[in-house]
Amino acid sequence: MFSIIIPLYDKATFIRRAIDSVLNQSFKDYEIIVVNDGSTDGGEELVEKFYGNKVKLIQQTNQGVSVARNVGIAEAKNPWIAFLDADDYWHPKYLEFVSKVVSENPNIGIIGTHYDARELEVDPKLQYFHLDNYFRQAIRNTRFFTSATVLRKNFFDNHAGFDPGLSLGEDIDVWLRASLFFGDGVYIQNTLVYYGQEDDYRATQKNHHINNSLIPKLMQAEYYGAAIKDSECTESEFLRFRNQWVLLTLFPFFQKTENKEQMGYIISQIPNKYFPITAFYKLPFEMLSMVFNAPLAVKFFRNYMKFFFRYIYK
Template sequence: MFSVIIPLYNKRQFISRSIDSVLNQYFSDFEIIVVDDGSTDGGGEFVAAQYGSKVKLIYQDNQGVSVARNKGIQNAEFEYIAFLDADDMWHPYFLYWMHHVMEKFPEVKMLGSSYSNVALPEKFENPIISEIEDYFAQADYNTLFTSSSTVIHQGFFQYREGFKTHLTKGEDIDVWLRAFDWFKKAYYVRAPLVFYDLKASESLKCNPNLHQTIFCEIYNEDFIISDYFPSWQTFRDKYLMLNLFQYFDRKVNYPIAKKLLRQRNNPYTLSQLPYLLPFSFSRYILRNRRLKKLVLNYLKFCFRYIYK
């Protein structure tokens, strides 16, 4: 039923928690595929010794998380691909509720759940299951799907590009956006079925060159292949304006960001204010924790209340 893909790179101290959370699922029709992306901390060897045949372990030279996930998908035996990061964990009922949604809505090809940054509750009684028919109309502030809470049918990866290997930030969101465009519908369990460990995550530590991010993808003409969702262009502009400012801490990103801002269709005038600052002032703000939080909260306020 489910092929669970876990990319592993130097997360030996967390990988048992992640794998055990899958092995302890109440729904047991799954396989676990761990792709060791050239770990230097012995993580792959630890998985082999600790779990043996319970886990399909694949080794590769260090090539990044996208290559690792794609390798896992290529070796998956089941119809539905479930993603889990090596430093996160599932609630024991995660796959149970994913399977429940699939039984209730047989047409489902993409589904997921909420997550929590704190301890997970023991059990859920009848969580709300939402049918999402226009994801782009609601995803600008909260993209909903994460790299540890998403299940996608194999069909998407058979006909569309998987995780893009040149992206180092937003490579997962890139897939969720394109997968929703492909399937046109998704289902979402509104219950925290995943523990997302912020402290263990390294993805929040630094911002790469903007050419390695999703922002330079979403304005490509062939990114969304249909005109089915009129909300797409609005989402794209809101998502850019809400998230781009934090990349102004690097001089190399400043001209790229300015070019991206010129491509949007909607002005969202009030949200432009932080983007009118000179680079030196923007970098100063982003290196001051309080000022950075103030500006990012201002942008959130704009799109949560003013441009809702």
């Protein structure tokens, strides 16, 4: 039923924990595909030594996590794709609960699960809800997280997978396009996925160029039209989500001076009705760069934006 894709790059410390969490699943209809993306710490040797034919190990030169996931998807034999990062792990009932959701909701195409960086539930009883009007909710919480998301494989048969050109937001790009393709999904409320934060080299901790983020891609006029299929989300509803999500996500890029020109262009594409926020973004770049390096200022500005999105632009 499930093809589980695990990209591996210098995660020797964690890879056995991740694979063991799959082998310990109460639901057994799955295959494990580990794509070694040019590791230098011997992680792939651990996979070969301890798991043998229990895992399909694919070797490639280092090309990034998006390429690794896409290679794994191309090799997948089952109709559902489950993703697991090498430093995360699953509750033993993760696949069992996902399979129950599938059987009770045969028309859905995307399923998310609650995750935590501390602990998992001890004796969970399945609880879930439908993400009705997903793009109205997603501005507050996009819900989906890589190690806690399962997709029907036919999405990748019809659309590009993870974008290798993105170093930030490549996963959100897939969740948004899949939600437009399949329509609203389901969210499992049980905490069944552990989000490992031990790795100091998390992509979210890096200083990114905005052109390598999802923002410019999301601003393209054809983004909605190329993805929409079964979702009832209208283009105007999607653009409302897009504009608000971009405004909420933009401020960290002020930390890199190379982003100045592109950010100015992006802000100019946001409708004038958001002027209480865009006016702030149009202040001198150098001043905002200092402001957004102060945690208290960032917290204040995020709360300022959330107030407008919850009460003015709701």
